[in-house]
Amino acid sequence: MNNEFVEKINNDINASNDEIIYLNGQKQLAKEQLPEEEYLKETSNIDKYIESEQEKIAANEEILKNYELAYYLTKNLYDLNQLYASERDFQTRDEIKEEIDAKTIELESARASLSDEAKESLDNFIKEEPVPTEEAALPEEPASTEESAFLEEPVSVETPITFKSNLGASGLEKNRMNNLAVLNGMIADYNGLEEKYQRQNEELIKKIFSREDISSEEKENLFEKENLILRNEKVYAQWHRENEIRKKIRSEAKIMLNPHVFDINDREDYKKIYDYFNQINLHPIEDEYFSNIEKQIYEEVISENERLRGIIHIFSEKEAEFGNGSENNDGFDDESEVKPKIDPRDLYERIDKLFHKATYELDAAALLEAEKLIAKISDETIKKEYDVNYHLVFEFVVLEKARQIWDLLDESEKAFEEKDTKKYDEFLEKANDICNQLPECDDKYHIAEEIKRIRSLGNVKFDPENVEKTYKEIEKLLLEATYNVTFNPLIIAGKLISGLPNDEVKQEYIGMYERTFMYVMQIKIDKITQLLEEAEKAYKTGDKENYKKLLDEGVAIINTLPETDEKNDLQAEAARIGSLGKKAKDIDIPTDIQKKPGKSLKTLAAVLAGIGIGVAVAFYTNPLGILVMNVTGVLAKVGLNSARRKAIAKGFKTSKDVLEAEPPREGLAGKIDKLKAYLKSEEGIRDMIWMVNAAMISGNVFSILQQFGIMPRNISPTSQIAGTPAPTQTTPTPAEASINSTYSNMPNQVFNTAAQAQSGIGAEMPIQGAFENFEIGRVFTPDGRNILIDGNLTPSQFRSTYGVDIADCTLGIQNPNGVDLSWNTANSLRK
Amino acid sequence: MRDQVIRLKDGEEYYVLDEMIENQIIYLFLVQVNNATETVSNSYVTCELKFKDKSIVVDKIEDKDVEYAISKKFVERMCK
Numbered sequence A: 001m002n003n004e005f006v007e008k009i010n011n012d013i014n015a016s017n018d019e020i021i022y023l024n025g026q027k028q029l030a031k032e033q034l035p036e037e038e039y040l041k042e043t044s045n046i047d048k049y050i051e052s053e054q055e056k057i058a059a060n061e062e063i064l065k066n067y068e069l070a071y072y073l074t075k076n077l078y079d080l081n082q083l084y085a086s087e088r089d090f091q092t093r094d095e096i097k098e099e100i101d102a103k104t105i106e107l108e109s110a111r112a113s114l115s116d117e118a119k120e121s122l123d124n125f126i127k128e129e130p131v132p133t134e135e136a137a138l139p140e141e142p143a144s145t146e147e148s149a150f151l152e153e154p155v156s157v158e159t160p161i162t163f164k165s166n167l168g169a170s171g172l173e174k175n176r177m178n179n180l181a182v183l184n185g186m187i188a189d190y191n192g193l194e195e196k197y198q199r200q201n202e203e204l205i206k207k208i209f210s211r212e213d214i215s216s217e218e219k220e221n222l223f224e225k226e227n228l229i230l231r232n233e234k235v236y237a238q239w240h241r242e243n244e245i246r247k248k249i250r251s252e253a254k255i256m257l258n259p260h261v262f263d264i265n266d267r268e269d270y271k272k273i274y275d276y277f278n279q280i281n282l283h284p285i286e287d288e289y290f291s292n293i294e295k296q297i298y299e300e301v302i303s304e305n306e307r308l309r310g311i312i313h314i315f316s317e318k319e320a321e322f323g324n325g326s327e328n329n330d331g332f333d334d335e336s337e338v339k340p341k342i343d344p345r346d347l348y349e350r351i352d353k354l355f356h357k358a359t360y361e362l363d364a365a366a367l368l369e370a371e372k373l374i375a376k377i378s379d380e381t382i383k384k385e386y387d388v389n390y391h392l393v394f395e396f397v398v399l400e401k402a403r404q405i406w407d408l409l410d411e412s413e414k415a416f417e418e419k420d421t422k423k424y425d426e427f428l429e430k431a432n433d434i435c436n437q438l439p440e441c442d443d444k445y446h447i448a449e450e451i452k453r454i455r456s457l458g459n460v461k462f463d464p465e466n467v468e469k470t471y472k473e474i475e476k477l478l479l480e481a482t483y484n485v486t487f488n489p490l491i492i493a494g495k496l497i498s499g500l501p502n503d504e505v506k507q508e509y510i511g512m513y514e515r516t517f518m519y520v521m522q523i524k525i526d527k528i529t530q531l532l533e534e535a536e537k538a539y540k541t542g543d544k545e546n547y548k549k550l551l552d553e554g555v556a557i558i559n560t561l562p563e564t565d566e567k568n569d570l571q572a573e574a575a576r577i578g579s580l581g582k583k584a585k586d587i588d589i590p591t592d593i594q595k596k597p598g599k600s601l602k603t604l605a606a607v608l609a610g611i612g613i614g615v616a617v618a619f620y621t622n623p624l625g626i627l628v629m630n631v632t633g634v635l636a637k638v639g640l641n642s643a644r645r646k647a648i649a650k651g652f653k654t655s656k657d658v659l660e661a662e663p664p665r666e667g668l669a670g671k672i673d674k675l676k677a678y679l680k681s682e683e684g685i686r687d688m689i690w691m692v693n694a695a696m697i698s699g700n701v702f703s704i705l706q707q708f709g710i711m712p713r714n715i716s717p718t719s720q721i722a723g724t725p726a727p728t729q730t731t732p733t734p735a736e737a738s739i740n741s742t743y744s745n746m747p748n749q750v751f752n753t754a755a756q757a758q759s760g761i762g763a764e765m766p767i768q769g770a771f772e773n774f775e776i777g778r779v780f781t782p783d784g785r786n787i788l789i790d791g792n793l794t795p796s797q798f799r800s801t802y803g804v805d806i807a808d809c810t811l812g813i814q815n816p817n818g819v820d821l822s823w824n825t826a827n828s829l830r831k
Numbered sequence B: 001m002r003d004q005v006i007r008l009k010d011g012e013e014y015y016v017l018d019e020m021i022e023n024q025i026i027y028l029f030l031v032q033v034n035n036a037t038e039t040v041s042n043s044y045v046t047c048e049l050k051f052k053d054k055s056i057v058v059d060k061i062e063d064k065d066v067e068y069a070i071s072k073k074f075v076e077r078m079c080k
Helices: A004-033 A036-085 A093-112 A116-128 A146-151 A171-209 A216-256 A267-282 A288-304 A306-322 A344-361 A364-375 A380-417 A421-437 A442-459 A467-484 A488-498 A503-540 A544-558 A565-582 A602-611 A632-637 A666-680 A682-699 A701-707 A717-722 A754-759 A795-802 B064-079
Strands: A618-621 A627-630 A656-662 A775-780 A786-788 A810-814 A820-825 B005-008 B013-022 B025-034 B039-052 B055-059
Touching: A004 A036, A004 A116, A036 A093, A036 A116, A171 A216, A171 A267, A171 A288, A216 A288, A216 A656, A216 B013, A216 B039, A216 B055, A267 A288, A267 A306, A288 A306, A344 A364, A344 A380, A364 A380, A380 A421, A380 A442, A421 A442, A442 A488, A467 A488, A467 A503, A488 A503, A503 A544, A503 A565, A544 A565, A666 B013, A666 B025, A666 B039, A666 B064, A682 B064, B013 B039, B013 B064, B025 B064, B039 B064
Parallel strands: none
Antiparallel strands: A618 A627, A656 B005, A656 B055, A775 A786, A775 A810, A810 A820, B005 B013, B013 B025, B025 B039, B039 B055
């Protein structure tokens, strides 16, 4: 912003700055020319002047700050008050009111610090400011509102309803033309961006390629980089402008097609809505791209409001039935101009024929045509009947076609097994062709997925000439299974692994396969368990809707599991929870759900024992009594632990359109500042590092296993499953073996993390010092290592040596003779 | 786009904590937020910003190694 007042303050600031520069020069001069004593005296005087000038600058800057703040707040309040009169997508009126109140207080405070002169200047400046462009484009009329749209030239209530869309110089048309002028202006602005970019690009070329101080290659590189930035700026600007245009169209549509502002009993008012809707076709935006966007937005606005949908539907149906009005058509009265009605019997006959064709020739196209014709039936009862018939025929056609496709796919897969590539391709193509003819439905989607899967079989044929390629393919499939947590790629990977010629390599890949399988299984089981638990919780709290939703989600994932004991168990659990909702009367569910008897864990244990993975995999029993693999063991290996798991890395599975970008609201901005400060703290840094590494590990479990050299070890799976060794001698009581009170209360302790400070463990003092009466000898880490430690290690030394926090380990308490007495968690030993 | 809240087609909102250009690709570091309720989640995303036709999209980083490297760089920058 710039005006006389701002300029004056800026001049004062500049003058003070000049004065400071001059005074500093004088200081320098004094230093060179005066004896030391005089110089010091002079300097002290000069410093006082400098200080005074600096104070002036600070005061002037404060005035400017408050002046600008008051200016923006005044403008903002004006906009908010305007909004308060209508609606705002993301704010209720109460919220807007709240914002207005808050900003009014802020404005008062900013104005209070201004001098009378500043206040007067500000008021004049705001008054003299030209109205915004959009409003300026609406000549002589206020910005269009619900009222102005229709009250400008009210149509008499007594006017008979006509279906003539063009109302000549009516208020509606005037409004449309005004809106169009605004939109066309915005679009011209948008289109100007391309030209601007071209111009900037030419300038860039001239600027870079005329340089003589860099080589041609450097010029190319520099140009590419600069051009990318330029291009992105252009696209961003275009995107931003387009969003503005979209917003404008949407707000206009919402105002003009707002059924709530009209009299419910006044059909004429309804007709105005329909007529305005027609205006966008009668007077479209010149630019085709934006014209289509406008139509699409209007459709969206209509579809969002049931009442509006009904109004548009009724009037458009009437218009279709009686003909679209032309300039000369003045409605029902002039029968010579009304188009002849479509005889409904013809319509029904055509639909019947299409049904026949669809059924006997399994012709999906006929079905689609029939669907369109049914939409034209005006008699609701007959339409309903045809709708039912349509769905029957639809199901029949889809089922028949699906049956044909599944047969073809079976044949194709069989041909693949028999290595008959010609037949494999032939059947697959046939299936694909039929699938393409299917109307859009879930079955089509599932079939297409299956075709994709079988096609991928052919794409990954084992090539004895290029074993490396096969290895890469297998790894890719295993990764795919891991990233997407799905078993499907494993099926193909399994086929490829079974064809590998080298037994040693094959064994290695089987190991990878098994680990990936375990990983996918574990993630799915975890998710199912969580969903079932939440479903049961929802049932208990009476949230029936969520109960059903969560249960359905859980069951859907259970269905994707291979046939294993775990699947059976989860199915049984889901059935139990499912039966809760089927009881006639709610019954009291015991709070302590009896755990199922020990699981055989055949599948998981057999997979481990059978292939002898022997990797450091810890197990835990989940609340359903099912033993599952615990990846934290692997995480601990790289110095991470689940206690720090606060930040979660999330990924996008597909690309997502960015609809708009806006500044954060004040409260959010404050929270983000806090977050940024947190990320700079030690705790925040750890949190972030954990997140990045954990995302990699959980997304890439087998490569991590390789990366960290976790190779088969001589620990039997049984001992790992057992978790911790049994106590060998008398277990000391907590009082006997407890963490030394002086340790946890030691003054001036410096803890590494907040978690450690909370737990009292982590100060830089030897671990041994933590215990009274007993010694800590061995430590059992979450990843299965049984370590005899040096008691003189501090917790952080322990962590850097073994990559795991002592707090997460099971501690072996020994007597002074080195005999194990008990195994305890650090927490259980805390006093 | 840095320090802006972007709203995606599926309704999710993210605050752009940081952005950088590497090998002519724009990467963003986001945290999921809700601008209306002024809440910040603990979910972070490292993704690519792409310009498709006339729209802007955020997309996953296909190469996991690149994703890892970029995420690390973002974290280093955030923690400075």
